[in-house]
Amino acid sequence: MAQYTKHPVAPLPTAPERESTGHLLLRGYVILVLFVAFAHSAVYNLLGVVGAAAVLALFTVATLAIGIPMLARRRPQPFRWRRLPWAALGYTALALVSVAWSQWRGPTIATGLLLAAVTVNGLFIAHVLTWHEIVRALSSAFKWILGLSLALELWVSLVLHGPLLPNFVDVPDGEIDPQWYWVRDNLFDGGRIQGIVGNANLLAIVSLFALITFGVLFAARARWRTTLALWMILAAYFLLRTSSATALVCAGAAVVVLVVALVMRRASTPSARTRVYVVAIGSTVIVGAAVWLLRGPLLSLLGRSADLTGRSEKIWTKVLERAGEHPLFGNGFSSPWVPSDPAFDHWIVDHGITVFHAHNMWLDVLLQLGVLGVVLMAVAYGSLLWRSWFFAVDRPRWDLDAHRPFSPITLLPSLYTVVLLVQGLTESTPIMLWGWLLLVLLSFKLKSVPLVGVGERDLVFERGTTQRRVP
Secondary structure, rough: OOOOOOOOOOOOOOOOOOOOOHHHHHHHHHHHHHHHHHOOOHHHHHHHHHHHHHHHHHHHHHHHHHHHHHHHHOOOOOOOOHOOOOOHHHHHHHHHHHHHHHOOHHHHHHHHHHHHHHHHHHHHHHHHOOOOHHHHHHHHHHHHHHHHHHHHHHHHHHHHHEEOOOHOOOOOOOOOOHHHOOOOOOOOOOOOOOOHHHHHHHHHHHHHHHHHHHHHHHHHOOOHHHHHHHHHHHHHHOOOHOOOHHHHHHHHHHHHHHHHHHHHHEEEOOOHHHHHHHHHHHHHHHHHHHHOOHHHHHHOOOOOOOOOOHHHHHHHHHHHHHHHHHHOOOOOOOOOOOOOOOOOOOOOOEOEEEEEOOOOOOHHHHHHHHHHHHHHHHHHHHHHHHHHHHHHHHHOOOOOOOOOOHHHHHHHHHHHHHHHHEEEEOOOHHOOHHHHHHHHHHHHHHOOOOOOOOOOOOOOOOOOOOOOOOO
């Protein structure tokens, strides 16, 4: 006969672990930081130079106010000083000390402080959030940018019925260069759209990052996958409507890297991996040579000239000439260039606007910090590429178990890195603002926590993802 016992076999049911209110607020703050970083041009168009600088200063002070007490209490974990991205920090230090020999000291001080602020925020995010939380914070920031971009484009087309200038200034009578517009009212006429960031190329690359992030979360079987699919459709729509040749090339490179990484994951022996490397590298060399030889016809198909829309003649030649004046340590840091400074004012002009970067991150570094800066930047990006690649293709292992499943999250750093490197061939954004933020964040996180869910925090419950407790 069955009897009641006070000694049941199974443990009593308990409520699931939940994140504290403080940590939820911390994640919300990080989302704001990422939004301001990626949509910095929207903040500029809304508040102007002074307002944008004040917003950045406010967030940097807030980051320090939050981060310093956490370091003192060693929460959520001890700060891994030995795992800092030393090459990136060395580049930052070189940028700051370059004021001693700078040919434009005002821009060096202003943009050097900007670089230091972005570096601090990148280190902070990598320290306080786990890999899953970083991906989800990026996802939320991109959703806000894409959603507000759609809302602004609809408002301009359906309510304003005309283009919009920065700071909501009234459009003057007569002809005005479209480059000055915040939004050009092209949503329904087939032209290039710009969204809240006010730049089609910038919106395109943000849309590409969003596609990668949403895809990784979708593959990780996050909650609300149908909603994620809708956001992916919106991001793909923006990517196509911006008609950015650079972003499309970056997308192609990301697809190639993704395919190779997935094939590498299936390779079970060292010889199989070697064959994959040989085929991938050989194919890349052949395709790269073919693209270079046929660059004229290919660029014409994308609506671009053979000199990359004037980059090689109007910009790169002049940058190389000035870089040759101080080849070793450069002319002084300034990323971006400050158009109001006499050293840059009307130096290189495009569509009546003074250009504010070299449209090639390597030439930009050579101009500003010389060969020494190029070496530090190459080491920083080279180490990030190396670590992110093996983070993606090596099976997670911290004990004798060699059969743990791969996590889709581990693909994100390598895809981001490849996009930044390819974009850096025709843009300088990978060395400033959100590009530099991603470099510092990913480099520090990969060095300090090279496994997803292991060695990050004692928190197991993460909403929207499925994790097992690691013994």
